Amino acid sequence: MKKIYIAIAFLGLTFTSCSDFLEEENLSNTTAEDFYTSAVGYENLVNANYSQLRDIYGEEPWLFCAGTDMYAEGRNAEPPGLSRYTQLNSTSDGVALLYDQCYEAIQLANMAMFYSERTEQTDELSSQIGEIKYLRANAFFLLVQTYGDVSLVTDYIQEPQLQFSRTPAEEVYGFIISELEEALTLVNDGAFDGHIKKRAVEHLLAKVYLTRGYETFGSTNDFTTAASYADAAIDGQSLTIPFNDLWSPDNEMNAETLFSVQYDNSSVTVNPSSYGNQQAYFFGSYQGGSEIAGDAPYRSYNLCPTKYTIDLFEQGDERWEGTFMVEIFDRYFDYFDEEDHTTLNVHHYFEPKWYANDATYMADYIANHPGVTYHEYDTYHAAVNPNLDNETITVKKFDSPDVPFSASSSVRDIVLSRLGETYLIAAEAYLQAGNATTGLARLNEVRQRAGVADATLAEFDIDYILDERGRELVGEYHRWFDLKRTGTLVERAAMYHYLIEESNFNGSNGVQKILRPIPQTALDLNQNQDFPQNPAYE
Template sequence: MKSVKSIIYIIVLGIGMTSCSGFLDEENLGNTTAQNYYGSQAGYEGLVNAAYATLRDVYQPTPYVFCAGTDLFFNAHAEVPIGLASYQTLTPGNSQVEYLFKTLYQSIQIANMALSYSDQTEPFTDLETRIAEVRTIRAFYYFLLVQNFGDVTLVTDLISEPIVTFERDPASEVYDFIISELSATIGVLPESQADFGRVTKRVAQHILAKVYLTRGYDTTNGGSAADFTEAAALADAAIGGQSLSLSFDEIFEYQNDNNEEVLWSIQYADASTQNSPAHNWDYAWGPLVQGSNDGVNKKNALHPTEYLFTLFEDNDTRFEGTFLNIKTNPYTGYLLNPDNSPVAYYYPRTAQQLADTTAWRAASPMRSETIISPIDGHWWDVLNQVDFPALKKFDRVQLPDIRYTHDLYLARLGETYLIAAEAYLHAGNAGEAVNRVNEVRRRAAAPGTEASMEVASVDLDFILEERARELAGEGLRWLDLKRTGKLMEYTKVRNPDIKSINDAGTDPFLGANGNYKILRPIPLSAIALDAGDYPQNPAYE
């Protein structure tokens, strides 16, 4: 971990991000001491903003640790860490796992600092709300830690002097802490906030619903059937009667990041990315696009699997909301000048699209030279670098005159409905599970096909299919498969990297002493810095 002195130094220099709404503006604090500055409302607000800014640090890298090694994407480039992509060579030296572990604990210490100073700052109207916001962010980080690493160290106070050894607290105690923290903040946080992007009661309810849902599967760490009932009730509370009224495409529409279905997001704006890094979540999905006039830098690194490309029904508009079914020249022409950008490729996939290609081409002079590339095996061929639909959810624009970074969504209403569905299913209320799934599917339906998209029954496999269709590329799939115990089952069939190893007679998940690589390894750097005997996860011993 960083020393407390270095953490204070970074915060004083102003790591707080500038959001679209302006509530996280950077401020130069000069030579003011931390004690004096954080004693004022303005100073304490800056410290809270620093806790929000750590979200950028956690999610800034190319999202291999969140998205590789699932049934939705496979490794198509040498820069993807092979250990994350196919598990066999995943070791405690993996740099992406180390970054996640280290950055989460650094971020927790900044949250601990904000909480430590909360009883030293001057009283102001929003102080209790700000404290609840920071506690929610910290609980969210511990939820990421316990899901990825299992037993982890609970550090709930600001570290003000060197500590040379830590103990790993049981995952059951970590879950108890997270639940206690979020339950407390729900009673304090407002229903809404003037600044888009701040934590609200609905955000905490969404997170806590997922915590209960996750623990419900983990009976060895305190989970029980009652957790699913709690998760369903909390998810419904977070939904708050709000329907899914936007089209799926609108959720990720250019410059529509602050839309009504986003409960919580990491916000980005041009001014805020001048001195701090933007995320790299648009880069890895390909196809290869690196022209100076294209406004993007993409590489075919995490390639969609055949399973993902073929998962969508003809009437499901989430395919076109997730993937770019045209490729314009330049690439960002589809965002910035769609009426006047030549279409280089068109990717039809439904029966109607395949039948109407002649009419489609004739509809615009921008399509006269278009290569029509219908769905077949070349879409998911690992050697195909340029000719397949791009995952577009988080496309950025990087041009001299336009700098735009799409926000990253940490909680949105479509997922809240699916959390409720999964929880109701396991709580024994299949009817309510179907109702929540159908709300999501009706929104996804092409106009006039809503009734045909409804289903009469669901099981866990179907809900996970819905989560794939709704949430592909949003950094949740590994956690979904790990939570439900489906990680090995699904990837050994649907991920070609993992399937080839398994079909050759080697189980890529099998680690030391017969243990499976379901959790991430504790980084070697953390173990080496501990003066005691900090235990490794069993599969990596």
């Protein structure tokens, strides 16, 4: 394979505890050549690759969620380029995060592949190589979706390189698929235990083929293959865990989790505000100041649900209360800490749309809950919130009761692949492959777990799938990629995000700002003068 150079700084490896399953140790007074050629050293290098996922997913989630149909800013401003597109350019806040972190992950993976040929041979080495291939493929998949043509770097770079070129996206997809299909032959089978297993690889392969199918170089066969891999990942397993239980704290390692970024309390005790992740922090309004410290979690008042997100749910859908904190008690975390909620005082209540304009229901609820602040439907989404606490509904599924009130981080795992989404990938793949009947059956498995009526063949189309993905996956890091993949980003963002119009996407050269710009820092470091920016930003 042609060697392509990338400007990347020397990467020092700082080992911190990743989870109960993946433990690392500090090194001192030993060289990489000595350490990584031992079984213990190589295991540390593998674990460092897992730890890099924290930097990719654990920081600000703008590139995953902002500027979509489902989330918009509340009190605090989001980066205007990524959230509204009008000011999006190569120096915009947040544009470089995935570019930088994914290439650091790729450098770590390339390093692990380099030492895999030099390290002590063990029974675990084959599966470790498969895990590294998965992690490298995942990083390239994030890059190619976000930036388009990117540098395909597969060699371990041991000194700074100052020239690099862009590899066509078609070739990058081919490499990703070859890596994952090889990983599938190497990783272990069985339930997820913190390490990548076969079903996680099959899930990612299904998503990669599904995404490639929409590209100009894709084909219907990609959708068929995606459906096959999704069914393999499902492996006959039904969705049996109640949705609320699926997101119960300390239950991330449930039978439906295929892969997640691992955290635990011991990994954040030194600095809870910095060493956890920020998934819980963004999806809701601020809920009180220091006068009630300990009684409510700290929130950023960013990535608040849009009206579209609120309206996705119908009466009886278990995902409504499984996703949102519909009733806030005087002490917020009593929802998790107290088994009996009937004796607790409700401080805030958010009325669902099916009780809108029902004066009798509202009067009865207020009478039965003295002192409650009753938020009527259509008053608590991002576009209408006043500058007050608790005025937008909060996504509770990521709540982390174990962290202090003042911490802006969570010790909950970030779930990247789970069975509910695998069913929805299968549904979309079968639809696009021309087998709508089977696709509908996969989607209805998700709806049946949620306790709502089956969708019909007449209403089953890509918009219905995107709505269903919205209901099932609120706050999970998929939405921008879903809209970009299906070619609906411009239409849906303009339709449902109160700060976005279609014209916001107008870029240079008559090209819309769908792909993100190559970060200016990468362009400045590159001595290849023929390296192009994405056309919308030239």
